Amino acid sequence: MKKLYLYNGDLVKSQDPIFSASSRAHRYGDGFFETMRFFGGRLQHSYHHEQRVQKSLMLLKMQAPEGGFEQLEQQIEQLCANSGVKSARVRVSFLREADGFYTPKNQYTSTLVEILELDYEGYPLNHSGLVLGNYKELSKNSNFLSFLKTSSSLIYVMAGIHAKEQQWDDCIIFNEMGRVCETVSANIFCVSGDFIVTPPLSEYCVDGVMRKTVMDLARSYGYEVVERELTELDLSGCREIFLTSAAMGIQWVGDYMGKRLVCVAGKVLSDKLNSREV
16 A cells, blocks of 8 residues: 655655754644545545635635645646556645744745555445544634644544544544534534534534535435534434545444444435545
8 A cells, every 4th residue: 555745746755854853843733734535536526625725824824835736736646647546545734834933934835745545446435333422521622723624633632542542433522612513533414303414614613625515415415404503412312423524425423422323314425425526
């Protein structure tokens, strides 16, 4: 399974010294990242990813890298083609590289592309339902940074450790109001009555590309999709929960805090997602 790396457009090895000890990414977590899927010869949902990258650069007051997202997309697709990679998980880190302490002296942005080859194409639905729990030791802050995938990701790290300790596959992160926000690596949906429900962005979940894609897809096939506040009690009373991410597509939850769940809408939407051009 191949692992490929591009630093500012140049092919590098994983062990190559890229960052110095004074790197702002190392010292302050000064940057953000975007995770995407490559298959079918191209990056999937590239328009939505480009829009989110541009929004993140603007909000974090970072300079767009030379050539912009379009050049990055071309470099990734060309490298995959030249290396015989047909399917991959792609992560692009946008890192502010500048002298200074907390206050940077400029807004120059470097990019690190990580390409992990996968042995499958599309977005396969998991055969066994995920085991999902709750994480309440920390809550997610309520500010505009909450929508972004910043390099400062300690809450996700701690939640992931907690899930591993409890032998769960994933766990729910709650916002400062004690309501459902998202999971360690995904946005969350539940089926309640005749509605597919997900927290709105005002609940400070990540503005996920697959979240947006699945909402549009569900509506186009006649589902009623509602964005509203969700509580732990709401999830305990629903019959179905599924998670969405750009890397994995749709993943269904089979067990939430001991309650068994079904996979109906999640399977339909997963099939639709894999059958359409994106």
